[in-house]
Each structure stands twice: as structure tokens, then as C-alpha cells.
Amino acid sequence: MESRRTASAEDPPPAADSPSSGLRERKKLETRSALRAAAVELYLDKGPSAVTVHDICEAAGVSPRTFFNYFETKDDAVFDWDHRLTHQLVKGVRDRPSDEPPLPALHRTIHDAVPALVADPGWHSRGALLRRYPELIPRLLHSNRRMEEAVACAVAERTGLPEDARYPRLLAGAGLAAFRTAMRAWDPGTGADSLLGLVDESFGLLAAGLPAPERDAAERDGEA
The missing domain is CATH 1.10.10.60 (Homeodomain-like)
Known part of the structure; x- marks a missing residue:
């Protein structure tokens, strides 16, 4: 090998x-x-x-x-983008103001990373690669898991909690899930501002405790 x-x-x-x-x-x-x-x-x-x-x-x-x-x-060369993003997120979480709560700190860190992500042609090429060769997806999942572990460690360091405490792991998992959800909903043709809006919306829902969405009034009327 x-x-x-x-x-x-x-x-x-x-x-x-x-x-x-x-x-x-x-x-x-x-x-x-x-x-x-x-x-x-x-x-x-x-x-x-x-x-x-x-x-x-x-x-x-x-x-x-x-x-x-x-x-x-x-x-590893193909998935180096994930490796670099992991370091960027870890550094961002560590460098955010010390009085900023952990969830907003991760939100701002991801928000700040988005413009460079969208501007990187390599990231778009890698997306095309994953669509063409889905057998690479397990390798992506492995990279995602390592990213989550690294972010959880940064959150633990920031909060003074042990690395295996539930809070850092839950926050890292939820925050990165919000990021991935925003990316899946994003149309690349709409530009970075659109993705930033989706990221903000996803983290806003997390910060609010994921309240159940209100059903459209017309839908409720139809059920009456």
C-alpha cells in the first residue's frame, strides 16, 4: 500500500x-x-x-x-480540505473572546470560514468527485468524525470540561450538523451570502432550542 x-x-x-x-x-x-x-x-x-x-x-x-x-x-490528499477546515475551526473556537458562550463562538467561527470555503475551487471539485464516486463517502464520514472530535476537544478546552464530557461532544455534533444541513440546502449558484444566511438560520434554531415550526395557516384551515 x-x-x-x-x-x-x-x-x-x-x-x-x-x-x-x-x-x-x-x-x-x-x-x-x-x-x-x-x-x-x-x-x-x-x-x-x-x-x-x-x-x-x-x-x-x-x-x-x-x-x-x-x-x-x-x-488523504483528496480530503485535505477537511483537514485544513478542521484546523481552522479549532483555532477559531480557541481564539473567540473568552466571555462568548460556546455555541455563538462555534457559530461565528463557521460563519467566518464560509467565504473562503465558497471561493475555493477545490472544494467544488471535491463535491463533484463525491457525487461521481459515492464509494468515497465513507472516507468523508471518517473525516467528519475526526472534525467533530477535534471541535469537541476545543470546546472542552474553552469550557474547562473533560474532553469526554457530554456537553462539548453534543455542542460540536449539533453545530457541525447545523453547518452540514445549511450546505445541503444551499444552491451554489446563489453565492456565499446565501450560504451564510442558511448557516445563521440553522444556528438560530439551535440557539432557540429547536422550537417546532408553526404550520401554515392555510394548512390548518384545510384540516378544520
Whole structure:
């Protein structure tokens, strides 16, 4: 199996503390992005089973050794978007004002992540890939589960609760479910503002305790 790794896939990108380190980190991000884009496009073109790590490296113009500095498997490159979003959400939850309640903190973190998500062509390509090759969906579910665990840990840290406490896990699960519900209801042709509105609506329902919706008056009249 094509799997080898010298750095943890869970480690967030280190912060730059000098011009030279900043340049190195930008180059690393560019390489990672190139590998991710090449993997997604090759999966779309050839199908997941026909693509090798060598194919991805050739398309991205890097060596296999470089590939394994970033990813353990070819699927990890395809689902790197989820990995990056996980780090963004964890950092956002940690960085929100300390007096902000956890649910609004997660809401604002996801809200702030949406514009870059919508602007990323790789995210749209990956969506097309999942529709074309549904056999990849279990891998997506695995990524979602890891994202939920990471967000729950960030909420636990924020609240001072143990990582296995129910509250952090419930909040992370409900918040990410609200996000996914908004994305499923979203028409990509309507732009980022439309998705932001759906995210806000979903979190508003959570914050209100998920009250039962009022039935339309005409529907009630018809039952009279």
C-alpha cells in the first residue's frame, strides 16, 4: 500500500516568526495545495482506483518523498480540505473572546470560514468527485468524525470540561450538523451570502432550542 509518513497529519501548520520562515511556510502551503488539486482532478478524470501516488506527484511536479512529507495516502490528499477546515475551526473556537458562550463562538467561527470555503475551487471539485464516486463517502464520514472530535476537544478546552464530557461532544455534533444541513440546502449558484444566511438560520434554531415550526395557516384551515 502506498502509505508512508514523516510528519503527523494532525499537526496544524506552524506559525511563521520571521520573513524566511514565512516564505518557507508559504511554499509548503503551495506544495500542499498543488498536491491536493492534482489528486482531486486525477480522481475525477481516471477514477479513484486508477490513480497512484506517482500520478499525483507527476501532475504536481514533486517527488514521492515530498508527497509523503504531507500525506500518508492518496485519499488523504483528496480530503485535505477537511483537514485544513478542521484546523481552522479549532483555532477559531480557541481564539473567540473568552466571555462568548460556546455555541455563538462555534457559530461565528463557521460563519467566518464560509467565504473562503465558497471561493475555493477545490472544494467544488471535491463535491463533484463525491457525487461521481459515492464509494468515497465513507472516507468523508471518517473525516467528519475526526472534525467533530477535534471541535469537541476545543470546546472542552474553552469550557474547562473533560474532553469526554457530554456537553462539548453534543455542542460540536449539533453545530457541525447545523453547518452540514445549511450546505445541503444551499444552491451554489446563489453565492456565499446565501450560504451564510442558511448557516445563521440553522444556528438560530439551535440557539432557540429547536422550537417546532408553526404550520401554515392555510394548512390548518384545510384540516378544520
